[in-house]
Amino acid sequence: MSHFYVVVDSLTDWKPYYSSQDVITFDDYLERVNDRSKKRIRVINLCRDYRYLKTGYYCSLLAEARGHHVLPSLMTINDLGRKSLSSIQLTDTSQLVNRLPLGNEGEQLTFRCWFGKTLNPALAKLAAKLFEKFPTPLLEITLQFKQHWQVKQVKGVSLKALVDPAEQEAFAETFEKFSLQMWRKSKTRKAYRYDLAILVNPDDPLPPSDDAALKQFKKAANQLGIATEFITRKDYMRLAEFDGLFIRETTSVEDHTYQFAKKAEAEGLMVIDDALSILRCTNKIYLADLLNTHKIPTPKTVIINQPSEQALLKLENEIGFPMVLKIPDGSFSRGVVKVENAEELTEQAKILLKQSVMLLAQEYMYTQYDWRIGILNNKPLFACRYYMVDDHWQIYKHESQDTQSGGFETLPTFEAPKAVIDIALKAAKLIGNGFYGVDIKQSGDRVVIIEVNDNPSIDSGVEDKYLGEELYHEIMKDFLLRMESLGR
Template identity: 70%
Template sequence: MSHFYVVVENLKDWQPYYPTPDVITFDDYLQRVKESSKKRIRVINLCRDYRYLKTGYYCSLLAEARNHHVLPSVTTINNLGNKSLSKLLLDNTQKAMSSLPKGEEGETKTFRCWFGKTSEKSTVKLAQLIFEKLPSPLLEITLTFKHQWQIKQIKPLALKALTDPAEQEAFAQAFEQFSLQLWRKPKARKQYRYDMAILTNPDDPLPPSDPQALAQFVKAAKSLGISTEFITKKDYVRLAEFDALFIRETTSVDHHTYKFAKKAEAEGLVVIDDPTSILRCTNKVYLADLLNNHKVPTPKTLILSHATESNLKELATEIGFPMVLKIPDGSFSRGVIKVKDEQELDVEAKRLLAESSLLLAQEYMYTEYDWRIGVFNNKPLYASRYYMVQGHWQIYNHGEGETESGNFDTLPTYEAPKKVIDVALKATKLIGDGFYGVDLKQSGDKVVVIEVNDNPSIDSGVEDLFLGEQLYLEIMKEILRRLEEQGK
């Protein structure tokens, strides 16, 4: 488990707050050079002065040199000291400022925020946006009204500047929310060995896990001494609070899920799905090329960049009809079209290429069902069969306003054909050691990989149909193994 330090210039600065041995002076932090390099350490730098070569600057500089995860970082300190760079980073705040009550020409307004929170109700959204771009424990923001509100100045604030009891209480509450471990009194919190964030999107129409499955993940984690908390995209700045990140939201590279995975990895968290797996799995062009180069069996696949007459004729000759066209980053059968002749190929290829610069053209293989083999750390966990929607050629049918899915069954992996398991494992070893769902088709002795999913569905009563609670426990056991391995 990681360790947490709050570094102050003088212990008197912390006097209004709950006493804890985690609060140390800068001089004390300076002497702790023999701290175990294998222990993940987080530092909240609350020194009085962040200016270049001052104590606060050196605190963050030393923290980064020691591979500690510090707030604010040296980059943030430098950005705060560069007025033009700060404004450049804050280009996206105009919408939040436009919602503020209109001011008088030349009027100025100053407010304070702590960990992105503020007591000024009108500036709540603005404070959060500024903290996301310039993450620093305490900031003072000055606005000026010139036809509209503009940011005049942003400066870091010393803890001792909070002399108003109301501000001190607000800071304490924000600190508690930002770091659940540090600020709760020992009798008020249950001790867990590790803390894990589960990233979800309550508005996702097709989430990777339903509420019942999520509840099972929580239950399994707690049985192993892992505390869990559901987070959403607005909690990006809180990632450093946790020891692990488990993404249960549909992933994409051009999406906040990838950003979360990258930040979590940089912070030293155990991450499922890791950013490399997201990158390799979510782009079907990359995946097709990877599988082909390593001779993993797939349907015949060609890449299309321009819908010229000669290119389309080549597809018709090489692949034949019917043919499947896919955009590189579709999910849940979205952006996947079956074409039956040259006329449909011409129309659909041009339509899809207007959305994406590359397309996959793939041989169509009809099967009654697709196999899905769940794999974690190169070990098969479950084997599901997803049947095609009645009267449709896919397991999902995205109709007007609703999505229909076919039937399913789930077997123990030892009952799945050995060749299906072997081909699935051959594919996942090319991606990494993460948690994957491999989609395959089987026709007689022929087994081919359709795709590898980095964020496979785990729904109650579907993928867990055979293993039940044990499936969730096995997944959490692997996450625990990685946490323990990281802490050695």
């Protein structure tokens, strides 16, 4: 279980807001040096002065020394206090300030934001960006017009800076959402041992879990004493509120999902998918080399980086036709093409190499279905056969406005061939101890790994067809055990 302290210089600073025993003075926080009553403590530092050796500075310094998770961090305070560092941090805000209406030469505009929110809609995106760069409860930003708008100053301010009732009300509402507590009025909330964030993308056309499955995850977590909240990429700065992060949107090293995993791990959260698993699974070049190094069977595989006649001829000789070309970071069969002859190989290699400087060329193995073995913490959890789309060679067929998928068959893991389970476990162990979906082709006695997915699909009525609610319970139980092992 985690807990908030809100630290102020004087309780009168909190007078406009709903009183709480968790709002304490800096002097009181000093006295709680040996507070072990909570497994995880987060501190919102709202002291009046963050300058060097002032109370705000010491509050964050002591919080970090005590292993508490504090906002703002000492690094943020130092960045705000050193003009050279803050200037570097502001280099990519010009696009946002340039969207503002033109001003008069020398004109200044000062506004405040709380947890990245502000009252002026025109400044909302800039406020969010500055909070992302300088995570501080209350910021005061000064803009200056010199031929164009530019950020002149960013500084942390105290609650006493909020004298406008509208700003006070907005701060209270934002703080309530940020902390998952009610500060303007009392609110009954069922006590849970842990808080789990589930990262989703409502606009993802092919999410790892459908709405029904997400509800089952929530239900299973609640039954185990874990409170859940569905978050999106906009909630990046709220990660410190939680004890765990479950990523349920398509992952990539190049987007926010990887950054979420990295930040959550830095905050001490238990994370699935962890950043290292995302790194290892989402790049097929890395995965192919990893499997080859450890002598895990795969289809014949060659890595290419140029569509020269000599390189393509070598592919033809080593693999033969038909063969499959893949970009390193494709998902759900995207960026994967089958070529039947040298002409198609030349054409498709040139097209795909415009997307990536390296490609994977693999032997084509015809099978009616691919195995998917779900592995959780190095134990088999479910087994599925995903069948190819009719008159197509893949389990997914992407058309201009639609995506088709083939049929499926979900089995208990003990009914899957032992060779399939064994190779899935070997491959997953190379990635880590998280939650993986291992894709396998079986042709007679030959069993090979196609890829390992770091966020395998769990859809209602598909992967849970055999285990039902027990599937969600097992995954959430693993989260519970992991959080308990970290002393949460």
